[in-house]
Amino acid sequence: MVSGSCAVMAVVSSSSHLQGLVPFTSQPNCFPHQQLPGSVNGSYGLSSSSSSSSSKRFFTSLRACRSQVYGGLPITSFTSNYTMLTPASAAAAATYPSICAGVVNQLEKLAEREREVVFDLKSYMLAKAKAVNAALDEAVPLRYPEKIHASMRYSLLAGGKRVRPALCIAACELVGGSEEEAMPTACAMEMVHTMSLIHDDLPCMDNDDLRRGQPTNHIAFGEDTAVLAGDALLSLAFEHIAGASKKVSADRIVRVIAELGKAIGSEGLVAGQVVDIASEGDSSVGLETLEYVHIHKTALLLEASVVSGALVGGASDEEVEKLRQYARSVGLLFQVVDDILDVTKSSEQLGKTAGKDLLTDKATYPKLLGLERSKEFANELVRKAKEQLSSFDQQKAAPLLGLADFIAYRQN
Amino acid sequence: MVSGSCAVMAVVSSSSHLQGLVPFTSQPNCFPHQQLPGSVNGSYGLSSSSSSSSSKRFFTSLRACRSQVYGGLPITSFTSNYTMLTPASAAAAATYPSICAGVVNQLEKLAEREREVVFDLKSYMLAKAKAVNAALDEAVPLRYPEKIHASMRYSLLAGGKRVRPALCIAACELVGGSEEEAMPTACAMEMVHTMSLIHDDLPCMDNDDLRRGQPTNHIAFGEDTAVLAGDALLSLAFEHIAGASKKVSADRIVRVIAELGKAIGSEGLVAGQVVDIASEGDSSVGLETLEYVHIHKTALLLEASVVSGALVGGASDEEVEKLRQYARSVGLLFQVVDDILDVTKSSEQLGKTAGKDLLTDKATYPKLLGLERSKEFANELVRKAKEQLSSFDQQKAAPLLGLADFIAYRQN
Numbered sequence: 144m145v146s147g148s149c150a151v152m153a154v155v156s157s158s159s160h161l162q163g164l165v166p167f168t169s170q171p172n173c174f175p176h177q178q179l180p181g182s183v184n185g186s187y188g189l190s191s192s193s194s195s196s197s198s199k200r201f202f203t204s205l206r207a208c209r210s211q212v213y214g215g216l217p218i219t220s221f222t223s224n225y226t227m228l229t230p231a232s233a234a235a236a237a238t239y240p241s242i243c244a245g246v247v248n249q250l251e252k253l254a255e256r257e258r259e260v261v262f263d264l265k266s267y268m269l270a271k272a273k274a275v276n277a278a279l280d281e282a283v284p285l286r287y288p289e290k291i292h293a294s295m296r297y298s299l300l301a302g303g304k305r306v307r308p309a310l311c312i313a314a315c316e317l318v319g320g321s322e323e324e325a326m327p328t329a330c331a332m333e334m335v336h337t338m339s340l341i342h343d344d345l346p347c348m349d350n351d352d353l354r355r356g357q358p359t360n361h362i363a364f365g366e367d368t369a370v371l372a373g374d375a376l377l378s379l380a381f382e383h384i385a386g387a388s389k390k391v392s393a394d395r396i397v398r399v400i401a402e403l404g405k406a407i408g409s410e411g412l413v414a415g416q417v418v419d420i421a422s423e424g425d426s427s428v429g430l431e432t433l434e435y436v437h438i439h440k441t442a443l444l445l446e447a448s449v450v451s452g453a454l455v456g457g458a459s460d461e462e463v464e465k466l467r468q469y470a471r472s473v474g475l476l477f478q479v480v481d482d483i484l485d486v487t488k489s490s491e492q493l494g495k496t497a498g499k500d501l502l503t504d505k506a507t508y509p510k511l512l513g514l515e516r517s518k519e520f521a522n523e524l525v526r527k528a529k530e531q532l533s534s535f536d537q538q539k540a541a542p543l544l545g546l547a548d549f550i551a552y553r554q555n
Numbered sequence: 556m557v558s559g560s561c562a563v564m565a566v567v568s569s570s571s572h573l574q575g576l577v578p579f580t581s582q583p584n585c586f587p588h589q590q591l592p593g594s595v596n597g598s599y600g601l602s603s604s605s606s607s608s609s610s611k612r613f614f615t616s617l618r619a620c621r622s623q624v625y626g627g628l629p630i631t632s633f634t635s636n637y638t639m640l641t642p643a644s645a646a647a648a649a650t651y652p653s654i655c656a657g658v659v660n661q662l663e664k665l666a667e668r669e670r671e672v673v674f675d676l677k678s679y680m681l682a683k684a685k686a687v688n689a690a691l692d693e694a695v696p697l698r699y700p701e702k703i704h705a706s707m708r709y710s711l712l713a714g715g716k717r718v719r720p721a722l723c724i725a726a727c728e729l730v731g732g733s734e735e736e737a738m739p740t741a742c743a744m745e746m747v748h749t750m751s752l753i754h755d756d757l758p759c760m761d762n763d764d765l766r767r768g769q770p771t772n773h774i775a776f777g778e779d780t781a782v783l784a785g786d787a788l789l790s791l792a793f794e795h796i797a798g799a800s801k802k803v804s805a806d807r808i809v810r811v812i813a814e815l816g817k818a819i820g821s822e823g824l825v826a827g828q829v830v831d832i833a834s835e836g837d838s839s840v841g842l843e844t845l846e847y848v849h850i851h852k853t854a855l856l857l858e859a860s861v862v863s864g865a866l867v868g869g870a871s872d873e874e875v876e877k878l879r880q881y882a883r884s885v886g887l888l889f890q891v892v893d894d895i896l897d898v899t900k901s902s903e904q905l906g907k908t909a910g911k912d913l914l915t916d917k918a919t920y921p922k923l924l925g926l927e928r929s930k931e932f933a934n935e936l937v938r939k940a941k942e943q944l945s946s947f948d949q950q951k952a953a954p955l956l957g958l959a960d961f962i963a964y965r966q967n
Contacts, residue, residue, distance in 0.1 A: 283821075291821045291829045342786060347778035366759035367832055370782060374754060374789060375821040381793040382816020385809045393805035397797045400812060404794020409695075409703045409787040417703045420779055 262538070264545035271312055272305040274322065278330050282383055294364040294372040295379075299337045301355045306550065307332035310445060310473075311452035313542035314466055317535060320456025327387035328399055328455050331380035332448040335403065338376040339412055339444070341369050348420065377407070391455050399451040406447035415440025428506035434475070436506075441481070442474025449473075449543075465531045469543065472528035477550050479521045482507040483514065484555065525551045674950070676957035683724055684717040686734065690742050694795055706776040706784040707791075711749045713767045718962065719744035722857060722885075723864035725954035726878055729947060732868025739799035740811055740867050743792035744860040747815065750788040751824055751856075753781050760832065789819070803867050811863040818859035827852025840918035846887070848918075853893070854886025861885075861955075877943045881955065884940035889962050891933045894919040895926065896967065937963045 279299055285292050308329035315325035344351040344359040345366060351359050361369035381400055388396050405411055419436045422428045449470035453463050486509050508517040528547045532540045691711055697704050720741035727737035756763040756771040757778060763771050773781035793812055800808050817823055831848045834840040861882035865875050898921050920929040940959045944952045 288821075288826050288829045288833070290833070291825060295821060338786075342782055345779075345782065347782060367757075368829065370754055370757065370759060371825045371829055372821075374750075374785070374819070375825040377786060377789055378816050378819035378823070378825070379821070382813055382820060385812040385816065393809045397805045397808050400797040401794055404790050404797065407786070407790035408794060409700075409707060409784075409791070411790070413703060413783045413787040413790070414700050417700045417780065417783055421700070421702070 262541035262545060264542070264549060267542055267545070268305070268309055268549070271309045271322075274326070275305045275308040275312075275329055275333065276300065278326050279333060282330055282334075282379070282387070290364065290368060291371055291375060294360060294368045295337075295376055297363060298341050298354075298360045298372065299334065299376065301357060303333070303336075303355065304553070305333060306477075306546070307336055307445060307448040310470070310543070310546055311448040311455075313546060314449045314452030314458075315456035317466075317539050317543060318453050318456040318458040318462055320452070321390075324388070324390050325452050325455050327383050328403075328451045329448075330387075331384045331403065332444065332451070334376045334380040334383070335407055336444060338373040338380070339407075339416075341373040341376070343416060345369060348416070388455070395454050395457070398454050402451050402454065403447050406443040410439075411443045412440050415443075422506055425506075430511055433506045433508065433511060437475055437478035438471075441478040442471060445474035445477060446470040462535075465534065466543075469528045469531035469547075472524045472531070473547050473550055476521055476524040476528065476547070479508050479517060479524065480551060480553065482509055483517055483521065484553075485509075486514070488555065521551055674953035674957060676954070676961060679954055679957070680717070680721055680961070683721045683734075686738070687717045687720040687724075687741055687745065688712065690738050691745060694742055694746075694791070694799070702776065702780060703783055703787060706772060706780045707749075707788055709775060710753050710766075710772045710784065711746065711788065713769060715745070715748075715767065716965070717745060718889075718958065719748055719857060719860040722882070722955070722958055723860040723867075725958060726861045726864030726870075727868035729878075729951050729955060730865050730868040730870040730874050732864070733802075736800070736802050737864050737867050739795050740815075740863045741860075742799075743796045743815065744856065744863070746788045746792040746795070747819055748856060750785040750792070751819075751828075753785040753788070755828060757781060760828070800867070807866050807869070810866050814863050814866065815859050818855040822851075823855045824852050827855075834918055837918075842923055845918045845920065845923060849887055849890035850883075853890040854883060857886035857889060858882035874947075877946065878955075881940045881943035881959075884936045884943070885959050885962055888933055888936035888940065888959070891920050891929060891936065892963060892965065894921055895929055895933065896965075897921075898926070900967065933963055 280296075283292060283295050283299060285296060311329040311332055312322050312325045315328075316322065340354060341360045343349050344354055345361055352362055353359065357363075359369075360372060364372070380403065384399055384403070385396060407413065409417075415436050415438070418432065419440055422432055422436065446467060449466050450463055453466045458466065485507065508520065512520060525547050529544055532543055537544075692708075695704060695707050695711060697708060723741040723744055724734050724737045727740075728734065752766060753772045755761050756766055757773055764774055765771065769775075771781075772784060776784070792815065796811055796815070797808060819825065821829075827848050827850070830844065831852055834844055834848065858879060861878050862875055865878045870878065897919065920932065924932060937959050941956055944955055949956075
């Protein structure tokens with residue numbers, strides 16, 4: 144493919160439910176890190192230019208990279224770069240099929256440089272997940288009474304994607320903080336998330352037997368232990384932030400705890416779950432209630448993850464506000480995609496019971512908007528999320544930009 | 556009764572299960588606030604001297620006060636004073652049945668002074684409970700979604716004795732802090748306590764239908780809402796400390812949150828409940844396990860209440876340590892008395908199902924030690940608790956001294 148300036152859509156796996164709606168755009172042949180006027184948010188895209196053998200090799204390599212799978216997911220949309228080829232070299236590559244050695248060398252160097260700054264979300268997320276898993280493992284050792292700790296560890300270390308910790312760490316790093324500073328807060332987000340899954344799965348709630356491809360906590364350990372494991376994880380989340388954040392000032396810790404508390408309680412995910420349960424089987428439930436449920440049940444904890452990471456990292460009020468808006472869009476997106484996946488994937492693919500929303504005639508975006516409009520809504524949310532990051536250093540913002548795509552294009 | 560220096564046992568209601576074992580001692584005829592060498596902990600006692608008409612009036616009034624009931628409980632042991640009659644006037648009273656007008660006047664003045672400094676635990680606890688109730692009411696308003704807030708308020712505002720908030724505020728005031736500073740933390744203790752009651756009562760746990768004389772939360776609101784109300788209260792506890800403690804430094808708040816978290820989680824009350832459930836029906840359970848359960852299920856939250864109050868009030872490390880030891884004894888005492896009450900009181904008297912421990916053949920102190928030795932153990936714990944307070948200003952320590960008695964001699 145040889146072209147001049149053009150918008151390029153990232154190739155998405157044919158199995159993606161959002162195929163053809165990927166919001167990536169870029170203007171090729173720009174200088175590295177240049178603002179991309181053609182892009183939706185001026186931030187983010189894939190270079191596609193040159194027919195030179197070197198750049199062919201490069202893009203072949205990039206395509207190979209695209210075909211890699213992250214945790215069973217195509218990572219097509221999660222690998223991106225900011226370094227573009229120069230207009231001059233790209234024009235030469237477009238004009239002359241046979242390129243002189245000098246130009247080849249130049250392109251080789253540029254391609255090398257491009258490889259250097261390519262943001263590899265897969266590696267980033269794997270590295271963060273590994274660090275988070277190690278920190279969680281350490282935070283909840285298997286000690287007396289063994290049963291409760293085994294139950295907590297069973298759900299906590301069940302191999303989730305660690306999206307919330309990743310968002311927390313990425314936000315902290317974006318504003319100048321470190322992974323080390325963010326880690327206790329990042330772990331707390333996963334503890335709270337795990338608690339909400341354990342309690343939501345209980346017979347008196349969603350009554351689910353399967354979670355992440357394994358028996359739910361109460362199936363494995365009994366209802367009493369499952370309730371208590373959730374309580375212990377919830378309590379530990381706050382204790383861990385307060386006790387383990389050795390390099391974070393007390394002022395910041397206090398703000399993080401208030402933020403997290405609000406995201407969980409009767410104005411947070413508990414409120415979402417309550418309204419969700421009350422809405423079950425109610426055919427009159429409309430978009431407003433649906434959005435209330437999704438925002439409260441899911442989005443607020445993602446928002447708390449991002450905002451808390453930013454607070455730990457020392458973000459200004461303005462930065463916190465932008466990241467909060469980013470997180471709100473990403474948070475709602477997360478649940479919209481969940482709704483879509485519930486009707487497009489199998490239980491095996493999801494690692495949890497699929498099609499439950501249909502069975503229970505639950506209000507979902509696909510039910511209220513239709514599948515296609517739900518996908519459009521998801522794309523709009525990705526766009527809005529990224530827009531909030533436009534004023535940040537784009538290289539530093541790469542993880543959060545990538546995470547928005549990851550959440551949009553995940554397959555489970 | 557006229558006597559010289561003697562130890563005086565406080566009169567305890569005949570219905571008290573600890574009758575005759577009350578550890579109050581005092582040496583009458585001491586100067587106000589004087590260290591009492593004859594007392595067990597040198598801290599605390601009731602004056603008993605003089606046969607003058609004025610002091611008769613005073614002690615008649617004191618006895619009337621003793622017969623008052625706090626929340627259905629005889630307050631005999633909760634009203635104490637530190638101002639004693641002078642040796643000279645008491646000796647005169649002992650020697651001459653007919654006392655001259657001058658001495659009467661002197662005794663009138665002293666009695667007046669005594670009335671002024673009498674510590675009235677009933678009034679203290681009523682005042683604190685009123686303030687705590689108002690603060691809790693404000694902290695959990697009835698808003699959307701109404702059902703979850705109604706459920707939270709149902710259990711939170713069900714009229715408990717507010718022992719934990721009172722301990723918290725008393726500890727804060729003892730070390731120089733104010734009720735206002737302690738209030739968010741005090742409320743948090745009650746929120747956590749309420750959460751633990753709601754979850755412990757669930758069908759999958761203790762399966763209790765009655766609590767504080769009312770249907771348990773899951774009976775009134777359904778199991779799903781009860782689980783979520785507990786979660787919301789637990790989360791709110793931390794959020795409230797972090798968000799509402801406006802006049803407390805962030806350093807202190809962070810320490811309080813770490814302290815509270817530890818008291819709740821898998822090394823705190825959750826651990827106690829897990830081991831308690833595991834021990835049910837196990838006839839081999841001994842004193843060690845029983846103490847583990849009581850310390851974890853009950854004592855640690857009482858300890859957290861006292862220590863957190865002290866931290867908020869700016870206690871030194873040494874003060875914190877003494878108050879921690881006081882609270883450990885009081886905390887264990889609380890559960891020992893609970894065990895005793897379970898076998899000596901009716902459901903109506905307790906406001907919850909009585910005799911459950913016997914029915915389930917649960918390990919309790921009366922079962923393992925016998926009732927009399929359990930009462931002796933309770934008295935020993937009161938003594939140990941008070942001993943830790945001997946180095947504090949005794950007038951300022953009066954609420955905590957009184958609370959130890961209140962916990963020991965409560966009737967439900």
